[in-house]
Amino acid sequence: MKCKRCKKPAVVGLPSHHTAFCEECFYVYFTRQVETAIRRQKMFTFDERILVALSGGKDSLTLMLALHELGYDVAGLHIDLGIYESSVRARAKVESFCEQHGLTLQVLEMEAEGLPMPDVKEHINRPVCSVCGKVKRHYFNKIAREGNFDALATGHNLDDEVARLFANTLRWDSGYLSDQGPTLPAAEGFVRKVKPLYRLSEFETANYAFLRGIEIHSDPCPFASGASFTSHKELIGELEHRSPGSKFQFYDGFLKRGREAFKMLEKEVGEELSPCEDCGSPTSVEICGVCRVKRAVRDKKAAAAQ
């Protein structure tokens, strides 16, 4: 197989685009997809400050490097979840990556916030993955707001987005459907959220990270049950295999034609939000969900210690 751009031997084949690239041309293709995403979905400009959520996985580190090399004003945020050796290793990967590339990094420790995930898992009677996701979104937004960032960027790739869209569509959840997309505009108390890798598949981000020699944290989380969207991703993978390009068409068609329908349906029920009494984050009740979890962990730990 030869590179479609320069005819050198190809290293990455992309059936969904009926193409293949050598290493250098793959970088060009990859960067252009990121630029197209930012431009078409009006994500941010070169004058704005972007906070990038860094887990240490292939997607987030790839995103950080791509945005930095494109010249955007980025800073990283890593949340140390306190999950034993796994979190220690993830944090080390993020720290050495940022040091190597001269990138600004802030690390927030859930231990210091009274929310280490092992305590959440022990004391909160809900699926830990769901609470963990909520906690991360809460602090990503909080740090971005407090640091006056213009946007929060996450490494969600096309497969993540399609799996989520597929799950929301199977349930015809018009609330989530009206809200899903690569750019979620800022709202009272919430910074703008963007996903500049949404046009690139997991296969493509993994290849990019590998070819660029990015050292990633790839261990599965010891708390993850393996459920989540894995099953949907397999089905969608099968669909893509049978009909290359259908993953992107499904997502892009939703953005162009589907989402509008759900937005009309969800004519802003307009839930009243006010600042959380504990942390100031926007919430529809007095104390936000994360602070309620924090209080519960604290109370139950105290009770268990007595």
Added chain:
Amino acid sequence: MKCKRCKKPAVVGLPSHHTAFCEECFYVYFTRQVETAIRRQKMFTFDERILVALSGGKDSLTLMLALHELGYDVAGLHIDLGIYESSVRARAKVESFCEQHGLTLQVLEMEAEGLPMPDVKEHINRPVCSVCGKVKRHYFNKIAREGNFDALATGHNLDDEVARLFANTLRWDSGYLSDQGPTLPAAEGFVRKVKPLYRLSEFETANYAFLRGIEIHSDPCPFASGASFTSHKELIGELEHRSPGSKFQFYDGFLKRGREAFKMLEKEVGEELSPCEDCGSPTSVEICGVCRVKRAVRDKKAAAAQ
């Protein structure tokens, strides 16, 4: 496995309903699903006259028998497509079935209409399955209109409907999505169209036909390429296997929450329809699509004969 209703040995297991039935109780379950479909989707009443499209396959014959036994005023319509031995056998199955059960049957020959499918395949440069579907829908509606029937019933089952919904959703085709459902109300020139088997899977209709001893026409059409929705049906089958009940939930959720969104979006573009100059069927141009095909077949046959 025992029958969930009467504890006799079960003959049909239905994971999607977490249940299993003996033969008699399966019939009760099956009939109730048809009754629920007719009632919830406001399909027709006992005072109305229903034309049932009979291909000779398991779904259409099962539908005819179920509606007849429920006491509805039904008459069958079979379209003889003229596809060699295949059509001869299909027609024979339909005729002996209707004779056996004392059911009214009308047979319409495409040969007599100047539209035998072998001629269409030879002379019309479009996929024959697509033209054949168009021709059948045209004559189903025409005969129902001319016979003053209140509704046209077809044997589409849950798998047919879900595969179609899945395909329309993958493309986010809001025109089709706003229009899909088990009951399509009558409109100028079009009779009401209903699908009383939409709550029952292909597995269930096949079991019903088999257990009731219905002799069906099951040969694949010699003109079919095998493409159509087969691939989607496999994927959906896999989804159902992993999460029993998800097929019905997807379709039912669409009817309850999804379709509304697309109906709002497709605010009646209101294409002007007028009677076809050749056959009187509603069309947006002078000569309807089927009559244009008919003219083309006639002209090309004449040219070929010279």
